[in-house]
Amino acid sequence: MSIAENIARVRERVEAAARRAGRDPASVTLMAVSKTFPAPLVREAYAAGLRVFGENRVQEFSGKAGELRDLVQAEWHLIGHLQSNKASKAAELFSAVDSVDSLRLAEKLNSAAEKLGRRLPVLIEVNVGGEAAKSGVAPDSAELEELLRSADRLPSLAFQGLMTVPPWSEEAEPARPYFRQLRQLRDRIAARQLPAVGMDALSMGMSHDFEVAIEEGSTCVRVGTAIFGARKKPTLEL
Ligand SMILES: *Cc1c(COP(=O)(O)O)cnc(C)c1O
Numbered sequence: 001m002s003i004a005e006n007i008a009r010v011r012e013r014v015e016a017a018a019r020r021a022g023r024d025p026a027s028v029t030l031m032a033v034s035k036t037f038p039a040p041l042v043r044e045a046y047a048a049g050l051r052v053f054g055e056n057r058v059q060e061f062s063g064k065a066g067e068l069r070d071l072v073q074a075e076w077h078l079i080g081h082l083q084s085n086k087a088s089k090a091a092e093l094f095s096a097v098d099s100v101d102s103l104r105l106a107e108k109l110n111s112a113a114e115k116l117g118r119r120l121p122v123l124i125e126v127n128v129g130g131e132a133a134k135s136g137v138a139p140d141s142a143e144l145e146e147l148l149r150s151a152d153r154l155p156s157l158a159f160q161g162l163m164t165v166p167p168w169s170e171e172a173e174p175a176r177p178y179f180r181q182l183r184q185l186r187d188r189i190a191a192r193q194l195p196a197v198g199m200d201a202l203s204m205g206m207s208h209d210f211e212v213a214i215e216e217g218s219t220c221v222r223v224g225t226a227i228f229g230a231r232k233k234p235t236l237e238l
Helices: 003-020 039-047 058-068 084-093 103-115 142-153 173-192 210-215
Strands: 029-033 052-055 075-078 096-100 120-125 157-163 197-203 220-223
Touching: 003 029, 003 039, 003 210, 039 058, 052 058, 058 075, 058 084, 075 084, 084 103, 096 103, 096 157, 103 120, 103 142, 103 157, 120 142, 142 157, 157 173, 173 197, 173 210, 197 220, 210 220
Parallel strands: 029 052, 029 220, 052 075, 075 096, 096 120, 120 157, 157 197
Antiparallel strands: none
16 A cells, blocks of 8 residues: 555544544644655655654654755654753754653753744643653643743743653553543643643544544544554664
């Protein structure tokens, strides 16, 4: 199957899941997770109409970015753990950082974005499963609170919502309670109407569980394997 065919099938499944949940399919963004795949395949996905791409490493994307510069409508999201010392590079390369997991990182990204004269959209990554090996702030933690309260003094960041990677399971259904937990956390934060914190976005769901994520309110599903096929190289994040 070609990438275009894979995308058409994933799109159909996204739309069906949205309808099942009584949601407008247009309220769910399909992000193509292109990590480990070379620029020509990213180009194919763009030609098939996708505009939002996810990469998990600064280093890898900096190698590809040059080859993809002509895809002017593409949005490049960083979805993997970012070390503070790579914040400036990330702010230069990416349209958005969906994996902010500490106040220190948020501060570094804010200064980097300020120097570039831009406003950087960010999501806060939440470790809903409390797994030691995963990045993300704990739900209802002091760290999350600190990040949320810092938003109004980090004017070069645009806080837009939450992102999560739930504990791995082969089946989709076990992820449901984690997706629901993230949505409920988002709703609690939104209800507080904190200054400079937008809380619409919920980035959750991957190839094997995106339909369940959509049923639980996802606004962005991050799909790699179901679009590009299996990754050959293991990645650090998963
Ligand atoms: C790799 C990755 C994905 C995509 O995973 P697939 O199972 O290939 O769809 C989604 N989110 C994050 C954070 C990733 O690192």
